[in-house]
Structure formats: C-alpha cells, structure tokens
Amino acid sequence: QVHLVESGGDVVQPGRSLTLSCAASGFDVTDYAMHWVRQAPGKGLEWVALIWSDGTRKYYPDSVKGRFTISRDTSKNAVYLHMNSLRVDDTAIYYCAKDETGAYNFLDDWGKGTLVSVS
C-alpha cells in the first residue's frame, strides 16, 4: 500500500531556508515521478516541483524556479524539497504526491501535507 509522509514544515522568517522531506513506502521512488504541490491558506492547488522517475530531469514553475530544488535519496526512498529565499507568499501546506508513472500523468497518491509558515 502506498504511503507518503511529509515532514519538516515550520515557521520561518522571510529570506531563510527550509527543507521538506517525503518518506515513501509501498513503492520505489525510482519507478515513479514525484511531485510537490502546495496550497496557500484558503487557496487552490499550485504545483511546485517534479522529479522524473529516473532522476534525470527536474521541473519547476516560474514562481519557485531558482529558489526551490527537488531531490531524492533512493537509499531512503525519500524525496526532498529544498526551499531558499522564502517569501511570505510561500506560506502553504506542502503535499508530496506520486505520479501514476514516470511523468506526464496524474497524481495518484498524496501525503497529508506539512505546513510551512513564512513570517
């Protein structure tokens, strides 16, 4: 059974850095693309990062490009989101999600999220 558990959310000051972790179980992160999606309080979903199943490609929207980096540790079956130069508008619940396949499909499993508050 697929299980995703995010951690690392915290209250941080603007301009600081933070790393989120996503522990995966029930599947290998090397077999699926992995995403981070965030949701600001009372707002909709915003995709923020993707790493391909083979780890060779990583993509980001313009809103976080150059500030956020997605990575993974296959030995721990985990995915990470490294966030630099945090801004107040980065405040959100951050979800880790698994792609149906290697990439370019739907997000078929989600974690419960971890809250990042920048203030």
Add this chain to the structure above:
Amino acid sequence: SYELTQSPPVSVALGQTATITCGGVNIGDKNVHWYQQRPGQAPVVVMYRDYKRPSGIPERFSGSNSGNTATLTISAAQVGDEADYYCQVWDRTTVFFGGGTKLTVL
C-alpha cells in the same frame, strides 16, 4: 503558461446532477484529470485521462473533454460529494491546476 478556468461554486440538491467545467485553449487535445478535496484533507483523484474512473470512485462520477472545455459530472449527488474539485493538465513540462470549484449539496 497555460490557463485553466473552472466554473464558479456549484450548489445542487441532494440526488440531483452537478456539472463542473474546466476551460482551456484546445483543452480537448490534452488529458484532463480531476481531483476532489474535502475540507482538511489531501486531494484524491476522481477522474483521469478525461473520463476514466479510478477504482473506488462511484459510477455517478463521469467526465468528458472536447474543444475548449472539460467537464466533470456528478449524478445523484450525495452529501459526501461536497468538496472542492480541481482539474489538472500538463503543458510541456509543467503541471497546471484549475482554480477549483466548490460543490455544495443541499
């Protein structure tokens, strides 16, 4: 950038049909996926690749996609269907979500 425009909040009587739309330029050429998000919970996919239902999703949920509009239809709406619904597509190497539509079942 690719913009997805979802319909405004929808209210439907118990047992009636709710229709939620997602507009985008030539969205009919893309695969559209739909997520349901109940309050305080993570999103769950309820429709993928336009009209395919994941296991466990009732047949009351159906989807279509043509031209510039994709549609999620919920027949015989139940109180448990109350949630925010989001459409999602890929455009090149970017994932886009619609702004969401809140469904209320009266």
